[in-house]
Amino acid sequence: MESFTARAPAKINLTLRVAGRRSDGLHEIESLVVFSDISDELGLDPLRPRGLEMLGPLRAECGPVVDNLVLKAAGALAARVFDLKIGHFALIKRIPVAAGLGGGSADAAAALRLLAQANGLRPDDPRLLEAARVTGADVPVCLDPQPRIMRGAGEVLSAVVKLPPLPSVLVNPVVALPTRQVFEAFDKLHTGPLTQAAPLSFTTRDELLALLQTQPNDLEATAISLQPVITEVLSALRDLPSCQLARMSGSGATCFGLFDTQEAAASAARQLRTKRWDWWIEETTLG
Numbered sequence: 001m002e003s004f005t006a007r008a009p010a011k012i013n014l015t016l017r018v019a020g021r022r023s024d025g026l027h028e029i030e031s032l033v034v035f036s037d038i039s040d041e042l043g044l045d046p047l048r049p050r051g052l053e054m055l056g057p058l059r060a061e062c063g064p065v066v067d068n069l070v071l072k073a074a075g076a077l078a079a080r081v082f083d084l085k086i087g088h089f090a091l092i093k094r095i096p097v098a099a100g101l102g103g104g105s106a107d108a109a110a111a112l113r114l115l116a117q118a119n120g121l122r123p124d125d126p127r128l129l130e131a132a133r134v135t136g137a138d139v140p141v142c143l144d145p146q147p148r149i150m151r152g153a154g155e156v157l158s159a160v161v162k163l164p165p166l167p168s169v170l171v172n173p174v175v176a177l178p179t180r181q182v183f184e185a186f187d188k189l190h191t192g193p194l195t196q197a198a199p200l201s202f203t204t205r206d207e208l209l210a211l212l213q214t215q216p217n218d219l220e221a222t223a224i225s226l227q228p229v230i231t232e233v234l235s236a237l238r239d240l241p242s243c244q245l246a247r248m249s250g251s252g253a254t255c256f257g258l259f260d261t262q263e264a265a266a267s268a269a270r271q272l273r274t275k276r277w278d279w280w281i282e283e284t285t286l287g
Helices: 070-076 101-117 127-135 139-143 180-187 205-214 220-226 229-238 260-273
Strands: 004-013 017-021 027-045 050-056 089-094 147-151 166-172 244-249 256-260 280-286
Touching: 004 101, 004 139, 004 166, 017 089, 017 280, 027 101, 027 166, 027 280, 070 089, 070 101, 070 127, 089 101, 089 147, 101 127, 101 205, 127 139, 139 256, 147 220, 166 260, 205 244, 220 229, 229 256, 229 260, 256 260
Parallel strands: 050 089
Antiparallel strands: 004 027, 017 027, 027 089, 027 147, 166 256, 166 280, 244 256
16 A cells, blocks of 8 residues: 655634634634645555654744644544545645644644545545544634635635735744634623624735725734734835735744745845844745
């Protein structure tokens, strides 16, 4: 039996509105999600014993292997597919952990795709989506990593949204910011009714940028209260030539800046690296 590999691209929340907390403890959200060409890479050898090997420049950030979402996703699918062949995973980790980029969710989704290949499951097998949902809120949108509007607690997904390529710079100040911690702080700060998200409607790049200006990331202020360095990141991005929009992604602390062209994004990233060599800075294209 052959080995399999899959990319696990970083997820970016261009918008993130939080409508409130549900009775099940999860949060009702609406988010326009895109994906980066920066990714982890996951391999699967079905003939080796079940396990997970951590590789890559950021492997030390991943914590205990037993807690990794790759193995959680594999277990969730095994509970739904009789006699599922699993095997040995090898994860090359390039996406920062607890960074608002959905790296763990992307890895889990890649594991489900690989297991589907290895076991002859169709990509639209409903058991894959079921396993994704129980693994984590961001895993369903990462199963087929294309731009979508994510609603509910992450389980309600729109059809693919047509977007122009978005040249961008991603910046993480090398601080971890666990999602649970941000949402717990958000709940303490927001006890009244929350603003409902406006309809997400656009047809051109200019209309998209105008829309993004009106639809913020509702977690940004809370994340800044926990990690004030995020303010420095946003200011540094906004000061770069040709930056059209700077915003935090997800629950932070990674922020993104949007630029006119890939050349402008690459130039901005080089300029920022000369000033902040201690930050994680990557130019990319979102879409």
